[in-house]
Amino acid sequence: MSKFATVPALALVALTIAACDSGEKKASAPAKPASATTKAAPAAAAERDLSGLQMCEIVKGGEVVKIAGAAKLAAAPTQVPRGCMYVLEKSDGAGEGFNLRVEAASLEAALIDHLTPQEKMEKVAGPWDDARIGPQPLGGGLRLMVLRRGDLGIEVTGKRKEPMIEIARLASSRIP
Numbered sequence: 001m002s003k004f005a006t007v008p009a010l011a012l013v014a015l016t017i018a019a020c021d022s023g024e025k026k027a028s029a030p031a032k033p034a035s036a037t038t039k040a041a042p043a044a045a046a047e048r049d050l051s052g053l054q055m056c057e058i059v060k061g062g063e064v065v066k067i068a069g070a071a072k073l074a075a076a077p078t079q080v081p082r083g084c085m086y087v088l089e090k091s092d093g094a095g096e097g098f099n100l101r102v103e104a105a106s107l108e109a110a111l112i113d114h115l116t117p118q119e120k121m122e123k124v125a126g127p128w129d130d131a132r133i134g135p136q137p138l139g140g141g142l143r144l145m146v147l148r149r150g151d152l153g154i155e156v157t158g159k160r161k162e163p164m165i166e167i168a169r170l171a172s173s174r175i176p
Helices: 003-028 036-042 060-068 104-113 161-174
Strands: 072-078 084-090 095-103 130-135 141-146 150-157
Touching: 036 150, 060 072, 060 084, 060 095, 060 161, 072 095, 095 104, 095 161, 104 141, 104 150, 130 161, 141 161, 150 161
Parallel strands: none
Antiparallel strands: 072 084, 084 095, 095 150, 130 141, 141 150
16 A cells, blocks of 8 residues: 555544544533523524515614714615625715624524623623624624524624614514
């Protein structure tokens, strides 16, 4: 057997050992107690179909401009799957953006339930079961995660906390 044929075999053995080792660590780790957030989420079978929600119609661009104290929309709001992107122009000419998305309640509940202290997420009061705001994991800025009455999750990303919370409040009050 050539030495090039043994390289894939060694990689396969290393992957197998790593998989077995990680399984042992997971099995020995103490189980995290269930939080109230997890209990509030509906069963997976009861998840809502969110594909029909037109978030750019539910929260209009002009409303986001007003909430953010911007001068105007820099571009028309962009509908994305289960969400809307808003690009604003501030009075000083600088740009600012917010992304609004809806997610399955079980996904938001799982994300909130598994937050670690290192993620520095702050609890946000509002018309919802639970909400947390903190640094966005990728790309900088902030991420607001909301679990609304156990029926859906709302996420807003941007750079400023107060407008993000108000956008989430507006969306939460209008989504049927």
